[in-house]
Amino acid sequence: MEPIIKHMDSKILISVEQLSRYYGHQLAVDHIDFTLSPGEVLGFLGPNGAGKSTTMQMITGNLAPSEGRIEINGIDMLDRPRQAKSDIGYLPEQPPVYRDLTVDEYLDYCARLHRVSTGKRGQAINHAKRRCGLLAVNRRLIGNLSKGYQQRVGIAQAILHNPAVVILDEPTVGLDPNQIREIRNLIRELGETHGIILSTHILPEVQATCTRVQIINEGRLVFSQSMQEIEKQLVSHVLVLETREPLSDEILENLPGADRSERLGPCRAKLHFRGENPAGGIAASIADHGLGLVELALDRQTLEQVFVELTCHDGPQATGDAA
Numbered sequence: 132m133e134p135i136i137k138h139m140d141s142k143i144l145i146s147v148e149q150l151s152r153y154y155g156h157q158l159a160v161d162h163i164d165f166t167l168s169p170g171e172v173l174g175f176l177g178p179n180g181a182g183k184s185t186t187m188q189m190i191t192g193n194l195a196p197s198e199g200r201i202e203i204n205g206i207d208m209l210d211r212p213r214q215a216k217s218d219i220g221y222l223p224e225q226p227p228v229y230r231d232l233t234v235d236e237y238l239d240y241c242a243r244l245h246r247v248s249t250g251k252r253g254q255a256i257n258h259a260k261r262r263c264g265l266l267a268v269n270r271r272l273i274g275n276l277s278k279g280y281q282q283r284v285g286i287a288q289a290i291l292h293n294p295a296v297v298i299l300d301e302p303t304v305g306l307d308p309n310q311i312r313e314i315r316n317l318i319r320e321l322g323e324t325h326g327i328i329l330s331t332h333i334l335p336e337v338q339a340t341c342t343r344v345q346i347i348n349e350g351r352l353v354f355s356q357s358m359q360e361i362e363k364q365l366v367s368h369v370l371v372l373e374t375r376e377p378l379s380d381e382i383l384e385n386l387p388g389a390d391r392s393e394r395l396g397p398c399r400a401k402l403h404f405r406g407e408n409p410a411g412g413i414a415a416s417i418a419d420h421g422l423g424l425v426e427l428a429l430d431r432q433t434l435e436q437v438f439v440e441l442t443c444h445d446g447p448q449a450t451g452d453a454a
């Protein structure tokens with residue numbers, strides 16, 4: 132059987148070095164460097180106009196860089212664009228599906244565009260349909276399918292030619308919550324056998340799907356970390372406490388395990404702690420004082436807060452995590 136990734140032994144699927152793109156005098160992408168390895172699902176984030184689409188168009192060989200190098204699976208995009216492109220599957224923000232074709236007709240057309248040989252075409256189409264859950268809609272007109280199924284057809288065309296890298300631009304926009312869950316599961320599955328770049332504005336999507344996150348702001352990469360590293364940083368050391376009866380300053384200052392408190396109202400406060408979560412002792416103390424516990428929960432930092440800090444002009448400056 133054909134291997135799922137043609138060059139699984141290659142360690143780096145995408146290598147981008149000092150990649151830049153000017154539009155006139157405007158520097159839209161400013162000397163960015165990054166790599167993508169097999170099995171990675173890279174969340175590519177940034178505010179509107181940050182340079183995501185420009186970067187993806189350059190990586191997919193649809194836009195010439197002003198400077199820099201792009202290698203796809205060891206093949207230089209500028210020297211050998213046809214070979215480099217053959218290892219990329221791309222789902223643009225607007226899926227390039229033809230509403231008047233059936234799923235089979237459309238995928239056959241795409242397989243020809245991707246130069247899948249006649250002998251392998253049937254097998255490639257069936258494989259893509261199976262992975263994307265499309266076997267039941269072979270003969271349906273694409274225009275009559277739900278948006279979620281149309282998106283699956285878009286993903287199927289991106290993986291038809293068995294590329295090492297799949298690039299997905301906002302793949303869940305406009306889908307309902309069930310469809311979103313299905314497409315996210317599909318992306319996670321594809322991530323096991325391909326390198327994936329996922330561009331999205333939906334931060335919980337990144338947390339649910341990606342193994343690494345990269346943030347671009349004003350053309351520059353300002354953040355690049357594995358999801359594991361991010362999760363560690365998002366572990367909260369703050370509890371939010373709410374009681375039925377007012378909290379006196381004395382009680383607040385003497386809650387067991389809390390280093391410092393921040394009053395949010397007469398009955399509400401944030402409690403900062405180091406080390407183990409002291410919620411058990413605090414709950415017991417509140418009960419001893421007969422104050423009536425209404426809420427005691429971790430105040431979790433979210434990826435959204437990280438994103439805002441790095442990309443909002445009023446927020447703190449980006450730090451040494453810049454790639």
Ligand SMILES: Nc1ncnc2c1ncn2[C@@H]1O[C@H](COP(=O)(O)OP(=O)(O)OP(=O)(O)O)[C@@H](O)[C@H]1O
Nearest residue numbers: 154155157159177178179180181182183184185186
């Ligand atoms: N064809 C073009 N001609 C001139 N300027 C452009 C062109 N395409 C993009 N730009 C500019 O380059 C910058 C980066 O745009 P780009 O579309 O890459 O950002 P983006 O991060 O994809 O934004 P969005 O999330 O809104 O799609 C923006 O300032 C944009 O206005």
